[in-house]
Amino acid sequence: xxxxxxxxxxEILADAAKYDASCASSGTAKRNSKGGKGxxxxxxxxxxxxxxxxxxxxxxxxxxxxxxxxxxxHYCVNRKSSNVRRARFTPQEVADLTLTFYRRxxxxxxxxxxxxxxxxxxxxxxxxxxARILREDHDFRxxxxxxxxxxxDPELVHQAGxxxxxxxxxxxxxxxxxxxxxxxxxNARQIEGAMGGMKSAIVQAKDERKRFRNAPRFAPGGxxxxxxxxxxxxxxxxIVGKAxxxxxxxxxxxxxxxxxSPIPDASAVLPLKRPPxxxxxxxxxxxxxxxxxxxxxxxVMQATEADGNLPLDIDPKLAWALKFRDAFxxxxxxxxxxxxxxxxxxxxKAVGQILASRRHRSLRLDDVAKLTxxxxxxxxxxxxxxxxxxxxxxxxxxxSLLAPKQEQLELxxx
Amino acid sequence: xPEPDDFAFxxxxxxxxxxxxxxxxxxxxxxxxxSGSLFAIGSTELPSxxxxxxxxxxxxxxxxxxxxxxxxxxxxxxxxxxxxLWRLQGNSxxxxxxxxxxxxxxxxMDKAVRRDAHKMxxxxxxxxxxxxxxNDHYVAWFxxxxxxxxxxxxxxxxxxxxxxxxxxTPRGCLHWDGETLRESGPAQKADAPQGDPAEDLWRSYYxxxxxxxxxxxxxxxxxxxRKYWKNMPEAELIPQLIAGAQKRESQMVDAGSMVAEDRPExxxxxxxxxxxxxxxxxxxxxxxxxxxxxxxxxxxxxxxEQPGDVEDQQGRPFVGPxxxxxxxxxxxxxxxxxxxxxxxxxxxFKYQQRGKRRIHQSPNAKEIDLCRWxxxxxxxxxxxxxxxxLGASAGRAMLGRTVSISRQRGEPIALDDGSELWITAHPSxxxxxxxxxxxxxxxxxxxxxxxxxxxxxxxxx
Ligand code: SF4
Numbered sequence: 001x002x003x004x005x006x007x008x009x010x011e012i013l014a015d016a017a018k019y020d021a022s023c024a025s026s027g028t029a030k031r032n033s034k035g036g037k038g039x040x041x042x043x044x045x046x047x048x049x050x051x052x053x054x055x056x057x058x059x060x061x062x063x064x065x066x067x068x069x070x071x072x073x074h075y076c077v078n079r080k081s082s083n084v085r086r087a088r089f090t091p092q093e094v095a096d097l098t099l100t101f102y103r104r105x106x107x108x109x110x111x112x113x114x115x116x117x118x119x120x121x122x123x124x125x126x127x128x129x130x131a132r133i134l135r136e137d138h139d140f141r142x143x144x145x146x147x148x149x150x151x152x153d154p155e156l157v158h159q160a161g162x163x164x165x166x167x168x169x170x171x172x173x174x175x176x177x178x179x180x181x182x183x184x185x186x187n188a189r190q191i192e193g194a195m196g197g198m199k200s201a202i203v204q205a206k207d208e209r210k211r212f213r214n215a216p217r218f219a220p221g222g223x224x225x226x227x228x229x230x231x232x233x234x235x236x237x238x239i240v241g242k243a244x245x246x247x248x249x250x251x252x253x254x255x256x257x258x259x260x261s262p263i264p265d266a267s268a269v270l271p272l273k274r275p276p277x278x279x280x281x282x283x284x285x286x287x288x289x290x291x292x293x294x295x296x297x298x299x300v301m302q303a304t305e306a307d308g309n310l311p312l313d314i315d316p317k318l319a320w321a322l323k324f325r326d327a328f329x330x331x332x333x334x335x336x337x338x339x340x341x342x343x344x345x346x347x348x349k350a351v352g353q354i355l356a357s358r359r360h361r362s363l364r365l366d367d368v369a370k371l372t373x374x375x376x377x378x379x380x381x382x383x384x385x386x387x388x389x390x391x392x393x394x395x396x397x398x399x400s401l402l403a404p405k406q407e408q409l410e411l412x413x414x
Numbered sequence: 415x416p417e418p419d420d421f422a423f424x425x426x427x428x429x430x431x432x433x434x435x436x437x438x439x440x441x442x443x444x445x446x447x448x449s450g451s452l453f454a455i456g457s458t459e460l461p462s463x464x465x466x467x468x469x470x471x472x473x474x475x476x477x478x479x480x481x482x483x484x485x486x487x488x489x490x491x492x493x494x495x496x497x498x499l500w501r502l503q504g505n506s507x508x509x510x511x512x513x514x515x516x517x518x519x520x521x522x523m524d525k526a527v528r529r530d531a532h533k534m535x536x537x538x539x540x541x542x543x544x545x546x547x548x549n550d551h552y553v554a555w556f557x558x559x560x561x562x563x564x565x566x567x568x569x570x571x572x573x574x575x576x577x578x579x580x581x582x583t584p585r586g587c588l589h590w591d592g593e594t595l596r597e598s599g600p601a602q603k604a605d606a607p608q609g610d611p612a613e614d615l616w617r618s619y620y621x622x623x624x625x626x627x628x629x630x631x632x633x634x635x636x637x638x639x640r641k642y643w644k645n646m647p648e649a650e651l652i653p654q655l656i657a658g659a660q661k662r663e664s665q666m667v668d669a670g671s672m673v674a675e676d677r678p679e680x681x682x683x684x685x686x687x688x689x690x691x692x693x694x695x696x697x698x699x700x701x702x703x704x705x706x707x708x709x710x711x712x713x714x715x716x717x718x719e720q721p722g723d724v725e726d727q728q729g730r731p732f733v734g735p736x737x738x739x740x741x742x743x744x745x746x747x748x749x750x751x752x753x754x755x756x757x758x759x760x761x762x763f764k765y766q767q768r769g770k771r772r773i774h775q776s777p778n779a780k781e782i783d784l785c786r787w788x789x790x791x792x793x794x795x796x797x798x799x800x801x802x803x804l805g806a807s808a809g810r811a812m813l814g815r816t817v818s819i820s821r822q823r824g825e826p827i828a829l830d831d832g833s834e835l836w837i838t839a840h841p842s843x844x845x846x847x848x849x850x851x852x853x854x855x856x857x858x859x860x861x862x863x864x865x866x867x868x869x870x871x872x873x874x875x
Contacts, residue, residue: 100615
């Protein structure tokens with residue numbers, strides 16, 4: 001086979017990374033390149049430098065070092081038994097590519113992942129070497145996210161944390177049985193063990209920096225993980241339960257959900273149809289409910305239907321409200337913040353604005369309307385100075401009144 | 415106003431006007447190049463403060479909003495800000511009233527400016543050129559909506575501190591040589607360089623990282639409105655990426671031979687389906703699909719690798735030489751072949767033609783995985799308590815991973831559907847051995863069969 005040129009390799013190795021959901025580049029330490037020899041800055045908030053037609057933001061050069069792999073996970077396009085085209089970058093090539101793009105302001109940095117070549121350790125060494133070249137040889141101060149290999153030696157994984165802003169270790173599937181079935185070479189205990197190790201290293205490094213200002217930074221952007229949705233039979237309730245355990249046990253910054261996409265060379269054990277993207281969206285919404293709206297995981301699970309899945313036609317907050325109608329209506333002029341956050345259609349920002357405005361005067365329905373996207377959605381659940389829903393929360397057809405029209409759903413879910 | 419983005423000038427002037435008690439409707443603000451001054455009939459001298467005038471108050475919130483709103487391109491911005499400052503003297507907490515129209519308008523201007531600044535950080539695209547000293551110089555062309563260029567210089571200086579760069583815009587330009595920042599007047603798009611070989615790389619990246627299985631054009635447009643596209647090299651690909659997405663997705667699906675069909679629900683339906691199947695290349699050879707046989711409710715399922723030459727001719731599983739080895743062993747330990755459902759992991763005979771002979775070829779992992787679809791359908795119908803896999807291919811079909819027979823024989827492995835998997839050698843392996851080695855393997859084989867027989871009996875109790 002003739003040697004592939006850089007463009008061809010980039011095509012193959014970026015294509016192989018497109019199933020990865022995470023791309024965020026925020027939440028790390030602030031840095032800039034003044035006074036250094038190199039390039040780059042991070043200012044807290046990451047920047048999306050472009051958007052792809054799939055609606056996702058492009059902020060990092062997200063590629064695989066190689067898509068050769070000795071593992072054989074069924075949901076993965078790079079598995080050993082797949083016959084996709086293979087390519088391999090050297091750490092130096094990836095570092096050069098990152099700098100070429102960064103200098104033109106195309107990206108915030110690098111998100112590097114890899115198929116397992118030779119062994120977990122060898123692969124991890126290559127990933128770390130790429131980050132080292134960037135940081136040490138080029139004094140690169142932009143963002144680096146490394147996917148770490150749970151099978152690798154903890155010492156190598158630790159080095160990754162010293163160079164990277166964020167590290168991630170994918171749990172892949174929400175249930176251990178799903179993992180055993182679809183990722184036979186992986187081991188749930190090993191994955192969680194690696195996450196646990198990473199968590200203690202992050203905590204320890206934070207602690208050391210409090211005491212010694214010069215202690216090295218260690219993954220200041222924390223760790224994250226990704227779960228594939230719809231490749232096995234796990235329900236949304238299973239997934240939400242798993243995610244909340246991961247947040248609790250490993251102090252994760254984010255759990256990303258990736259709707260299983262049809263992949264070339266998919267194996268026969270996978271479902272034939274991809275799950276609706278709306279399902280992924282509902283899971284992210286439930287994630288927000290837990291992170292920003294004070295919902296307990298148990299409460300999100302209460303919003304699921306008999307099959308354990310969140311409804312697709314309405315958002316989880318509305319689903320919860322329809323199930324717990326006696327929690328409403330909420331008086332916008334008197335209710336505490338927690339109660340206001342439960343009202344379908346009121347976001348955190350609107351709630352903040354209501355709290356600020358009502359210090360000055362009592363709010364009317366009109367005032368609330370100015371602060372929300374759709375007052376129609378909010379109205380059945382609130383009281384204002386001039387409005388009280390008349391038994392609207394008891395109407396059995398409330399759900400159909402509030403659910404978006406079916407055609408719209410189809411369009412959005414496509 | 416001396417400059418359209420001179421907040422400090424506005425602040426000082428506004429302070430004096432308030433202290434002189436000049437009401438908002440008495441003041442006209444005009445910036446360079448605007449026609450506002452034509453209507454100014456009063457004095458352009460700033461009045462002096464009234465004696466004993468109170469200190470001018472402005473909340474923190476107002477000050478931070480005003481700094482942004484002041485560089486908005488709305489010609490009324492200075493007047494609106496002045497009106498706000500004026501009203502703030504009577505009600506210092508006015509900014510908290512989110513329902514007030516003026517508060518909202520200023521907040522919107524602030525938001526628009528912050529958004530514009532954010533888009534500048536994101537969408538400036540440098541192109542590499544070389545200056546006379548052959549140092550790399552990076553030049554960008556950008557068209558901001560508001561007067562933000564000077565304000566945003568710091569971001570680029572901090573990020574690209576050691577690069578030489580220029581950002582050209584119709585509202586003024588910035589130049590950084592690694593040490594000092596210089597400003598110059600408005601530029602035109604033609605002043606900026608064209609093309610950069612890195613753009614081809616970037617476009618390849620942009621096209622490849624996009625997942626055609628998930629088109630969300632609205633979400634893209636919301637964050638990257640069309641007005642920015644013309645200065646972003648990757649954006650020219652968008653129409654063709656969208657148009658090709660459907661095709662790429664179906665190619666992705668076809669490449670895996672995944673057809674959205676339902677799994678057959680009877681053994682007859684499976685038989686019909688496999689004779690027409692060409693999910694993998696084996697199905698396209700000159701051969702017939704061979705269906706499993708045995709009681710449809712058998713408690714034991716025996717799974718081989720694939721039909722051989724004889725099986726292909728007769729259309730029945732395990733009737734060739736390997737079948738005879740299997741039959742003899744079953745007979746010896748006293749297990750009736752008729753109670754088992756005997757089938758294969760792969761339904762077609764894979765071979766290589768050598769002259770008149772068809773030489774057996776083992777199916778590869780991908781073929782086994784594809785054919786697993788049919789095998790699982792059989793298993794769903796028969797629902798055996800125990801599955802006995804003969805050989806590594808059958809083991810792989812059941813577990814989806816490569817198995818080692820020597821390590822996994824002799825012990826049950828739990829399967830998802832609650833049945834037990836036992837793994838042993840394939841009888842054709844025994845056929846290839848001689849003498850002592852064969853003796854030993856035959857014994858192990860029979861021992862495995864015996865364990866299965868005992869386990870069946872135990873499960874029946
Ligand atoms: S061997 Fe299996 S997957 Fe391949 S064509 Fe035959 S029945 Fe289909």
